[in-house]
Amino acid sequence: LAKTTQPISMDSYEGQEVNITCSHNNIATNDYITWYQQFPSQGPRFIIQGYKTKVTNEVASLFIPADRKSSTLSLPRVSLSDTAVYYCLVLMDSNYQLIWGAGTKLIIKP
């Protein structure tokens, strides 16, 4: 049974780099990995998506090792406004099933 697992919560401080890891042991060859951010009382917002190795955009990087059984969302130099819940999502290419993680509540302290 496909499943994504991520830490329930994390704390960090302003200016630090934060890495959130998601485990997806049953990922298949063509499945994609996506991360979303959610603030209170808002819908989730897309951050980054990847398939293998490393993807970087203006807000984050996504590292995916060769076996693809995990992925790490990296947020450089976080600020207080990065306090949010971060969700890992695996999209199963075979049937378009969406496997959402339970979310990681990230708290950034001054």
Next chain:
Amino acid sequence: GAGVSQSPSNKVTEKGKDVELRCDPISGHTALYWYRQSLGQGLEFLIYFQGNSAPDKSGLPSDRFSAERTGGSVSTLTIQRTQQEDSAVYLCASSERTGAYEQYFGPGTRLTVT
């Protein structure tokens, strides 16, 4: 351009009543998703529509829940004979199509069943 909109933003209903929640996706998006999010919890997938194909209803929690999408655009999620455990935020999202495409979420409808 306009994002995904949902209405109403808040709905309070009595146990046993039926409710309808509406979602207006981004124009041109062929995929539409409904999720439920209980307080402090993650996203629970309910149903998705892709174009004119039969919807994937695999996440609907009971036969009291149904959804339709008219003309490939607006969608309505209906909950019949509401129960207190149906209280949650119902989120709608759309994407260009099903697959590895970014989902754009609406602000949600907060449903409270008293």
